[in-house]
Amino acid sequence: MWSYDRTVEIDKPLVTVPRKTLGFYALLGKSTLIFRERTTKESICAALEAIRELDPVGRIQLIADNDGGHHAHLTQQRADELGIEFVFLPPYSPNFNAIEPLWKTLKRKISPEIFEGQDHFRRFVADTFLDISNRLGFANKWIDTFLPDVQKLR
Numbered sequence: 142m143w144s145y146d147r148t149v150e151i152d153k154p155l156v157t158v159p160r161k162t163l164g165f166y167a168l169l170g171k172s173t174l175i176f177r178e179r180t181t182k183e184s185i186c187a188a189l190e191a192i193r194e195l196d197p198v199g200r201i202q203l204i205a206d207n208d209g210g211h212h213a214h215l216t217q218q219r220a221d222e223l224g225i226e227f228v229f230l231p232p233y234s235p236n237f238n239a240i241e242p243l244w245k246t247l248k249r250k251i252s253p254e255i256f257e258g259q260d261h262f263r264r265f266v267a268d269t270f271l272d273i274s275n276r277l278g279f280a281n282k283w284i285d286t287f288l289p290d291v292q293k294l295r
Contacts, residue, residue: 163188164270165203166240168284170196172274174267182213189216193223201225204239207232237287239280246273 161180165173165188173195177184192201203220205211205227212229220227235241250269256262277284 162266164240165192166243166274166279167196168277168280172271174270176263180208180210182210182215185210185216186219189219189223189225193225202228204228204230206230206235206238237283239283242279243273
Protein backbone atom coordinates (compact mmCIF):
# COMPACT_ATOMS: atom_id res chain seq x y z
CA MET A 142 0.00 0.00 0.00
CA TRP A 143 1.37 3.48 -0.84
CA SER A 144 0.42 7.12 -0.47
CA TYR A 145 1.78 10.42 -1.81
CA ASP A 146 1.25 12.53 1.26
CA ARG A 147 1.68 10.29 4.29
CA THR A 148 3.09 7.03 5.49
CA VAL A 149 0.52 4.27 5.68
CA GLU A 150 0.94 1.82 8.49
CA ILE A 151 -0.79 -1.52 8.68
CA ASP A 152 -1.24 -2.90 12.15
CA LYS A 153 -0.20 -6.55 12.22
CA PRO A 154 -0.46 -7.80 15.79
CA LEU A 155 2.33 -10.06 16.91
CA VAL A 156 1.35 -13.46 18.24
CA THR A 157 3.96 -14.88 20.56
CA VAL A 158 4.00 -18.58 21.21
CA PRO A 159 6.20 -19.61 24.13
CA ARG A 160 6.74 -23.09 22.78
CA LYS A 161 9.27 -25.01 20.75
CA THR A 162 8.20 -26.93 17.70
CA LEU A 163 9.58 -30.36 16.88
CA GLY A 164 8.93 -31.58 13.37
CA PHE A 165 9.28 -35.03 11.84
CA TYR A 166 9.27 -35.04 8.03
CA ALA A 167 8.59 -38.62 6.98
CA LEU A 168 9.78 -39.74 3.56
CA LEU A 169 7.70 -42.87 4.12
CA GLY A 170 4.91 -42.89 6.68
CA LYS A 171 3.31 -39.98 8.46
CA SER A 172 4.91 -36.65 9.32
CA THR A 173 4.11 -34.98 12.61
CA LEU A 174 4.55 -31.68 14.38
CA ILE A 175 4.78 -31.45 18.15
CA PHE A 176 4.57 -28.30 20.29
CA ARG A 177 6.45 -28.38 23.59
CA GLU A 178 7.24 -25.80 26.26
CA ARG A 179 10.95 -26.51 25.96
CA THR A 180 13.19 -28.80 23.98
CA THR A 181 14.53 -31.21 26.57
CA LYS A 182 15.49 -34.86 26.47
CA GLU A 183 12.07 -35.66 27.98
CA SER A 184 10.21 -33.70 25.30
CA ILE A 185 12.29 -35.39 22.61
CA CYS A 186 11.37 -38.78 24.10
CA ALA A 187 7.69 -37.77 23.98
CA ALA A 188 8.17 -36.75 20.34
CA LEU A 189 9.75 -40.14 19.57
CA GLU A 190 6.72 -41.85 21.12
CA ALA A 191 4.38 -39.75 18.96
CA ILE A 192 6.41 -40.62 15.85
CA ARG A 193 6.27 -44.34 16.65
CA GLU A 194 2.54 -44.11 17.38
CA LEU A 195 1.92 -42.74 13.88
CA ASP A 196 4.10 -45.42 12.28
CA PRO A 197 3.76 -48.44 14.58
CA VAL A 198 5.44 -50.99 12.30
CA GLY A 199 8.82 -51.03 10.65
CA ARG A 200 12.14 -49.33 10.86
CA ILE A 201 12.36 -45.60 11.49
CA GLN A 202 15.55 -43.69 10.81
CA LEU A 203 15.49 -40.16 12.13
CA ILE A 204 17.89 -37.61 10.68
CA ALA A 205 18.86 -35.30 13.53
CA ASP A 206 21.15 -32.38 14.20
CA ASN A 207 23.60 -32.46 17.08
CA ASP A 208 21.36 -30.93 19.71
CA GLY A 209 22.36 -32.20 23.14
CA GLY A 210 18.87 -33.59 23.73
CA HIS A 211 19.26 -35.91 20.73
CA HIS A 212 22.47 -37.38 22.16
CA ALA A 213 21.22 -37.71 25.75
CA HIS A 214 21.37 -41.20 27.23
CA LEU A 215 17.64 -41.11 28.07
CA THR A 216 16.77 -40.14 24.48
CA GLN A 217 18.99 -42.83 22.97
CA GLN A 218 17.60 -45.45 25.34
CA ARG A 219 13.99 -44.54 24.49
CA ALA A 220 14.79 -44.50 20.76
CA ASP A 221 16.25 -48.02 21.07
CA GLU A 222 13.15 -49.23 22.93
CA LEU A 223 10.92 -47.79 20.19
CA GLY A 224 13.04 -49.12 17.33
CA ILE A 225 14.03 -45.66 16.13
CA GLU A 226 17.56 -45.14 14.87
CA PHE A 227 19.16 -41.69 14.92
CA VAL A 228 21.35 -40.68 11.99
CA PHE A 229 23.29 -37.61 13.06
CA LEU A 230 24.26 -34.88 10.64
CA PRO A 231 27.79 -33.53 10.63
CA PRO A 232 28.13 -30.42 12.82
CA TYR A 233 26.95 -27.14 11.28
CA SER A 234 25.40 -28.73 8.20
CA PRO A 235 21.67 -27.93 8.12
CA ASN A 236 21.87 -28.10 4.31
CA PHE A 237 22.03 -31.90 4.70
CA ASN A 238 18.75 -32.00 6.63
CA ALA A 239 15.74 -32.75 4.41
CA ILE A 240 13.39 -30.85 6.75
CA GLU A 241 15.16 -27.48 6.38
CA PRO A 242 13.54 -26.52 3.02
CA LEU A 243 10.18 -27.47 4.55
CA TRP A 244 10.78 -25.09 7.51
CA LYS A 245 11.70 -22.34 5.05
CA THR A 246 8.45 -22.82 3.12
CA LEU A 247 6.44 -22.96 6.35
CA LYS A 248 7.94 -19.64 7.50
CA ARG A 249 7.14 -18.09 4.11
CA LYS A 250 3.50 -19.21 4.39
CA ILE A 251 3.20 -17.92 7.97
CA SER A 252 4.70 -14.51 7.24
CA PRO A 253 1.75 -12.76 5.49
CA GLU A 254 -0.89 -14.18 7.82
CA ILE A 255 -2.59 -12.35 10.67
CA PHE A 256 -3.53 -14.61 13.57
CA GLU A 257 -6.31 -14.14 16.10
CA GLY A 258 -4.29 -15.74 18.87
CA GLN A 259 -2.01 -18.59 19.87
CA ASP A 260 -4.53 -21.34 19.14
CA HIS A 261 -5.19 -20.00 15.65
CA PHE A 262 -1.43 -19.74 15.05
CA ARG A 263 -0.76 -23.32 16.25
CA ARG A 264 -3.59 -24.74 14.12
CA PHE A 265 -2.32 -22.87 11.06
CA VAL A 266 1.26 -24.03 11.62
CA ALA A 267 0.24 -27.66 12.20
CA ASP A 268 -2.15 -27.79 9.23
CA THR A 269 0.35 -26.10 6.92
CA PHE A 270 3.21 -28.33 8.07
CA LEU A 271 1.19 -31.50 7.50
CA ASP A 272 0.02 -30.25 4.11
CA ILE A 273 3.45 -29.36 2.79
CA SER A 274 5.16 -32.38 4.38
CA ASN A 275 3.16 -34.61 2.03
CA ARG A 276 5.45 -33.42 -0.78
CA LEU A 277 8.68 -35.32 -1.24
CA GLY A 278 10.00 -32.45 -3.34
CA PHE A 279 11.63 -30.95 -0.26
CA ALA A 280 13.75 -34.08 0.06
CA ASN A 281 14.61 -34.65 -3.62
CA LYS A 282 18.14 -33.24 -3.35
CA TRP A 283 18.68 -35.11 -0.10
CA ILE A 284 17.44 -38.39 -1.64
CA ASP A 285 19.66 -37.93 -4.71
CA THR A 286 22.68 -37.19 -2.51
CA PHE A 287 22.29 -39.76 0.24
CA LEU A 288 20.14 -42.52 -1.26
CA PRO A 289 21.37 -42.79 -4.87
CA ASP A 290 21.29 -46.60 -4.94
CA VAL A 291 18.06 -47.01 -3.01
CA GLN A 292 14.76 -47.42 -4.82
CA LYS A 293 13.39 -43.94 -5.35
CA LEU A 294 10.59 -42.90 -3.03
CA ARG A 295 9.11 -40.49 -5.57
